[in-house]
Amino acid sequence: MxxxxxxxxxxxxxxxxxxxxxxxxxxxxxxxxxxxxxxxxxxxxxxxxxxxxxxxxxxxxxxxxNGGRTIFATDLLVRMVSGEKLFLMDIRSKADYDKAHIPGAVSIPFADAAKPANLAMLPKDGTPIVTICYTGHTASQTNAILNLLGYNAWSLRFGIMGWNKETNMKVWSSKVSQIIYGAGYTTEATQ
Structure with a gap:
């Protein structure tokens, strides 16, 4: 002692x-x-x-x-329908983006999010940037980085899972998938 x-x-x-x-x-x-x-x-x-x-x-x-700056799918949809100017930044893999993404979203995969060419695409006028990933976790990391760089960034709470009607995901086990229920809003595929 x-x-x-x-x-x-x-x-x-x-x-x-x-x-x-x-x-x-x-x-x-x-x-x-x-x-x-x-x-x-x-x-x-x-x-x-x-x-x-x-x-x-x-x-x-x-x-x-200021509490992490997240937005729920229902609130995002309301803002989209009202015509608010938003920049939707989908940071999932390009293949998953191509299968289904929120209408109007731009694909900028997580690993490339801070590359100068991609940062140049982001609005610098204070327009809200909503980062979208699979579950909300990686979007929160990107959100923090963008805010440190001076952008007005937010992350979609629960990611695309929160937007889709349901998602099969391994949550409690690495072997068994569960159905995760979300808001059930529409997505679109890349042509």
Whole structure:
């Protein structure tokens, strides 16, 4: 027990020495981290000016403080029917997109979502971008990345599963599929 207390006290002392040293520049230690990362011998030099990390941190804070930015299929349909300008970004595989996708969606597979050519296709005027994947998980990751880059992105809650009438998916077992029920809205196939 005495050894555990000693180790904990040592860790606490180290924490009190490191944290103030990282926070002395008024930017919560971000520039210290950047300068350390750019020091010789620490891998490739970062080409991004240290100030950009403050902007990214502010966007990350705003994104996390606002609850993840998801939209349910019913709400998305209402917005689509009302004629609201939306950019639907389907990040599933091209083959699955071609089989069935939400009308008006554009295929930008997850692995290619942050490539400059694909980012250039996204609206920069504040138009909501709705990311669509299979279950909502990967769309949430893409949503976070796009928000950090300054886009107005949202993820479709439960992905295409939440949009379709039903989806066969292995949820509780890697061997047995279950039927997952969704909203039952229409999809279209690529010609």
């Amino acid at each position: 005495k050894k555990l207390v000693g180790v904990l006290m040592l860790l606490a002392a180290m924490l009190f020495m490191v944290v103030p040293a990282m926070a002395d520049d008024g930017v919560d230690g971000i520039s210290d981290y950047v300068h350390a990362a750019q020091a010789p011998g620490n891998g490739p030099r970062l080409d991004i000016a240290p100030g950009i990390y403050g902007h990214i941190a502010a966007r990350a804070d705003a994104f996390l403080a």
